[in-house]
Amino acid sequence: MQVFRVEPNVKEFVRHVLGRVHEEKPQFEVVRKLPGGGELRRYAPHVVAQTVWKPRAGAEPFTDTREPFFALANYIGVFGEAHNTKPNDGEPEKVPMTAAVTMGRAPEKIAMTAPVQTGEATAAGEGARFMRFMLPSTYTLATAPRPTNPAVQLVEVPAKLIVAVSFSGRLTARSVDVRGARLVQAIAADGVLTPVSGDARPWYAAGFNPPWTLPPLRTNEVYVEVLDAGAPIGHSGVSAAQLQTAAAVQSKAAASSTLEMVAAGLLVGATVAGASVWWTGARPRVP
Secondary structure, eight states: OOOOOOOHHHHHHHHHHTTOOOSBOOOEEEEEEOTTSOEEEEEOOEEEEEEEEOOOTTOOTTTOOHHHHHHHHHHHTTTSSOSEEOTTTOOOOOOOOBSOEEEEEOOSEEEOOSGGGTTOEEEOOTTOEEEEEEOOTTOOTTTSOEESSTTOEEEEEOOEEEEEEEEOSOOOHHHHHHHHHHHHHHHHHHOSOEESOOSSSOEEEEEOSOTTSOGGGOOEEEEEEEEOTTOSSSOOSOOHHHHHHHHHHHHHHHHHHHHHHHHHHHHHHHHHHHHHHHHHHHSOOOO
16 A cells, blocks of 8 residues: 655645644733633733834735735745844844734834834834734844844833733634724723723734634634733723723624624525526426
8 A cells, every 4th residue: 555645844734724823822821811701811021023014095904914924924034044133143044933923003102122222112103003923932132133124123022911812713803803892891890900002992913823724713812911900000990982992893893793694684585586586487387
């Protein structure tokens, strides 16, 4: 009997199609579950490669990501020689891929801790978004290879508390907003935690799979960074604007779901009616 050997790249492709994630993921511990949904996690410090960009007007922000993705993918060397230099000898170094890719709305000023921008900030501007690749835990800010593309920056992310929820399916603005709104409402109901961001939409998201993974088998997460009660950040609890935005998102999602159900019902009805007319006309007439 002939035995066929499956090439490693074929195995890798099948693994990705089926949603298997073997790459290194961010390290965290679950602190507790929130009664209103989601779980409070404590994440370990890590280093990320980050870029900030503005999606095209009217584009879906979680799919119009070619520019930032290629900038970060080239930095770690996905498509060939890595666009970076090692700190010790200036040579390029391929960086292993990790999971997940994190994306969200960029604040007006993003603090950077990379050596090339210590103490400075990157201006993001209205409508800007960020994308991050986590670097393997073997790297520190001092040992990580330096990007040669000025659009890519290294950021040291400190330990933090995050309220998170996981879901499958496609990562879209709608799927993220609905779950982010639920997290905000759960944080408000909890009454102990405070979102770090004062933005009306303080949530961001992460996708753990490549585009060719079957949607029902994908792993996505939505996050809201929080602090415990009494933290000195200038505000306490969920703001009125955040609650209003969360309610508006939920209301819009409910209306959209109702319209989709009505449209689906009309489509089914029209299909059945058309099939009935066809069947009536196609049957042989009995004299």
